[in-house]
Amino acid sequence: MIINEFYPEAxxxxxxxxxxxxxxxxxxxxxxxPSPELLGDLMxxxxxxxxxxTYEYGDMWEQYYTSATTNFELALKFLQKYNLLVQxxxxxxxxxxxxxPCGYGFADEISDLFSxxx
Numbered sequence: 001m002i003i004n005e006f007y008p009e010a011x012x013x014x015x016x017x018x019x020x021x022x023x024x025x026x027x028x029x030x031x032x033x034p035s036p037e038l039l040g041d042l043m044x045x046x047x048x049x050x051x052x053x054t055y056e057y058g059d060m061w062e063q064y065y066t067s068a069t070t071n072f073e074l075a076l077k078f079l080q081k082y083n084l085l086v087q088x089x090x091x092x093x094x095x096x097x098x099x100x101p102c103g104y105g106f107a108d109e110i111s112d113l114f115s116x117x118x
Contacts, residue, residue, distance in 0.1 A: 001025040002042070006049040015053070017060075019067040022046045036082035040075065044091055047072035051098035051110065065106040072110060076117045085117060092118070 002022040006015050029042055050068035054060050072095060079085045085092075092114055099110035 002045045003049055006053045017053070017064065019046070019050075019064075019071070022049075023071070036078075036084060037087070040079050040082060040084045040088060043071070043075040043078055044088055047075060047110075048091055048095055048098075051095045051102075054102050054106070055098035055100075059103050062104060065102070065104055065109075069106065069109045069113070073113050076113060080117055089118060 002025055005018055005022050008014055008016075023046070026039075026042055026046065030039060034042075047068050050064070050071070054064070054068075072092075076085070076092065079088050079092075096107075096111050096114045099107045101107070
């Protein structure tokens with residue numbers, strides 16, 4: 001569901017980019033009481049896909065970056081709480097890499113959050 005918001009099925013390219021749908025998928029999954037590893041994985045998928053998408057397709061709008069940054073921070077806090085930061089470090093580092101060429105201070109915010117937790 002989350003990946004499909006950014007990268008729809010192969011037969012069409014019409015990304016919705018709806019953070020609300022992705023966040024609802026996370027919330028619905030959380031209600032199933034999954035392991036912290038699985039929930040952390042899903043939580044990180046949202047900012048990861050947002051960073052990767054803007055890296056591949058160019059600058060987005062301010063609210064897009066705000067949502068991506070907020071969800072990255074939520075994922076990092078969750079991973080820290082459950083001592084999962086090391087397990088997900090490479091994926092978090094990829095978020096920094098994907099954000100590097102982006103404007104509007106997005107790259108700095110993502111990098112600063114990474115530095116704060118790692």
